[in-house]
Every structure is written in C-alpha cells, then in structure tokens.
Amino acid sequence: MSGGTGLRERKKRQTYRAISEAAIALFLEKGFDAVSVAEVAAAADVSKPTLFRYFPAKEDLALHRFADHEDEAARVVTAARAEGVPPLDALHRHFLDGLERRDPVTGLSDEAGVLAFHRLLYGTPSLVARLYAYQGRSEQALADALGAVGKPDTAGLAARLAAGQVVAVQRILAEENWRRIAGGESADDVAPDAVAAADLAFAQLRDGFPG
Structure with a gap:
C-alpha cells in the first residue's frame, strides 16, 4: 500500500512540475497577461479542471x-x-x-x-x-x-x-x-x-x- 501511495505522490509531483514548466515557458515567450489558462492546459496536455486542482490561481503556475x-x-x-x-x-x-x-x-x-x-x-x-x-x-x-x-x-x-x-x-x-x-x-x-x-x-x- 505504501509503495502505491509513494508512486501516486511522485506522479502528482511530476504532473505539478510539468504543468508549471509549460506555463512558465509560455509566460516567458508571450508575457504573463497574454497567456490564458486554456493555453497552458493545452500545452501541458491536461484539462482545465485538472490544472485548477493543482493550481488554484493563474499566478500559482509561475510561482511553484x-x-x-x-x-x-x-x-x-x-x-x-x-x-x-x-x-x-x-x-x-x-x-x-x-x-x-x-x-x-x-x-x-x-x-x-x-x-x-x-x-x-x-x-x-x-x-x-x-x-x-x-x-x-x-x-x-x-x-x-x-x-x-x-x-x-x-x-x-x-x-x-x-x-x-x-x-x-x-x-x-x-x-x-x-x-x-x-x-x-x-x-x-x-x-x-x-x-x-x-x-x-x-x-x-x-x-x-x-x-
């Protein structure tokens, strides 16, 4: 059980970082205000609801x-x-x-x-x-x-x-x-x-x- 929990936690951390890194790349390219949350979700290959489960606010995407x-x-x-x-x-x-x-x-x-x-x-x-x-x-x-x-x-x-x-x-x-x-x-x-x-x-x- 603990091994499965550890694997799930690692996957969550990987997803968390992947979403944020995709967001930061877009922010650096276009500017923070010019990038929508939908664009970040698409770049990270996740849905918007999934993105918001990890990052409650757009600003959090840049500040992880x-x-x-x-x-x-x-x-x-x-x-x-x-x-x-x-x-x-x-x-x-x-x-x-x-x-x-x-x-x-x-x-x-x-x-x-x-x-x-x-x-x-x-x-x-x-x-x-x-x-x-x-x-x-x-x-x-x-x-x-x-x-x-x-x-x-x-x-x-x-x-x-x-x-x-x-x-x-x-x-x-x-x-x-x-x-x-x-x-x-x-x-x-x-x-x-x-x-x-x-x-x-x-x-x-x-x-x-x-x-």
Missing part, C-alpha cells in the same frame, strides 16, 4: 518554485538545526549557504533562465502580489516553528514578530542582489557584498537597531 520554499525557514529551525545552535544563527548560516550555492531564492544567480524568470516575476504586478501571499505563509510557518522550539515567552506575538523580521530581511537581501544583477553585474561580483549585507542584516536582527 517559491511554493517549494514556503516552509524552508521553519524546517531550518525545527529539523536542520544542530543541537545548541540558536534559531537565528541557523537561519543566518542557511542564507549564507544559499548565497554560496547561488540559490535563485537569494537573488544571487545570473543564469540566463533565472534572470528571465525574475524579470517576468518582478515585471508583473499580479505575480509580485501573489508572491507576498507565499511569503506570508512562510512567515506563519516560521512563527509556528519558533513558538514550538522556544521558551513560553517566545510563543504567540513574539514569535510572529521575529518571523516577520526574518522573512522581511531575506526578501530585502534577495531583492537587492537581484537589482544589482539585473543591472548588469555578475553573481561573482555581487557575492562579497551579498555576504556582507547578510551578515549586517542578521546582526541587526540579533542586536537590534543601530544607534
């Missing part, structure tokens, strides 16, 4: 890569953190590792496909708005994780405030990296400043506002 990262910060805090390492230090290290890997989520990638996707994303207001919804869910997942691993006084509002600050910092760092690379700089040129900015940002999270 971010959906895969929704609970990443929460997992860093709960599952990927070495014993004795404070949550903020683990999140800092994880972001630096992402910079080193040139993870597109950090904004520090100058691969042609990533640049094209980021231009599509940041040039489409409805996608930017939908991205904030993804980040809101990431924030909530992180708040839940911080509340679960912290002392009682870190639960509730304090955990939500901390999670909001972390998610905002990561977003601002990624947008700054993307802005510079979109302006013509290479990822290797931006990398030292990106690391320094991440160190500064997490230091401010740790120590509070300067001055």
